Amino acid sequence: MQKRIIGVPLLMVALLLVGFSIGHGAERGKIAWLTIEEAIEKAKKEPRPILMDVYTDWCGWCTRMDAYTFTNPTISDYISKNFYAVKFNSEMKEKVSFRGKEYAPHQGEGRGPHSLVVSLTNGRLSYPTIVYLTAVGELVTVVPGYYSPRDLEPILHFIAEEAYLTKSWEEFQKSFKGSI
Numbered sequence: 001m002q003k004r005i006i007g008v009p010l011l012m013v014a015l016l017l018v019g020f021s022i023g024h025g026a027e028r029g030k031i032a033w034l035t036i037e038e039a040i041e042k043a044k045k046e047p048r049p050i051l052m053d054v055y056t057d058w059c060g061w062c063t064r065m066d067a068y069t070f071t072n073p074t075i076s077d078y079i080s081k082n083f084y085a086v087k088f089n090s091e092m093k094e095k096v097s098f099r100g101k102e103y104a105p106h107q108g109e110g111r112g113p114h115s116l117v118v119s120l121t122n123g124r125l126s127y128p129t130i131v132y133l134t135a136v137g138e139l140v141t142v143v144p145g146y147y148s149p150r151d152l153e154p155i156l157h158f159i160a161e162e163a164y165l166t167k168s169w170e171e172f173q174k175s176f177k178g179s180i
Helices: 002-029 036-045 060-069 073-082 115-120 149-160 169-175
Strands: 050-055 084-089 096-098 101-103 129-133 139-144
Touching: 036 050, 036 084, 036 096, 050 060, 050 115, 060 149, 073 149, 101 115, 139 149, 149 169
Parallel strands: 050 084
Antiparallel strands: 050 129, 096 101, 129 139
16 A cells, blocks of 8 residues: 555656656747848857748648648757748738848738848749848748648758758758658
């Protein structure tokens, strides 16, 4: 009887510790999203490429990417360690200062894309789209469409490791070993 009394509290402590470790691991799935201005300022102090997730409120695939891809612990950890992540609503109504220039929201009635998005994507609008920039805000590439964690992982490495400077995407894919 006494063994059972001692065993129950030990079991409860073990379950409590497992619960805490699971809760702590869930925090891994969070990305600290910034504004484009904040990302540029941070990159001046500690250079990293910038990942800009361009979305709209009505975009179903954008919501799916937020819920599934960006919360994947492998993806969110890699983004958090290697990029400054920007969440950019293409239909927001505020002006944005980027690389010494002011960009205005859509002028006119109804919804429309922000002029920064039009500029960065060269007018090729698609949602979601990820715009990759260097630490100083120069365009690296624009990747439109939804990506699962497994599909996004090699792209993140290709950009963060600056492999695009020495290899083609096809070469990089052949040698990439993902962890998802």
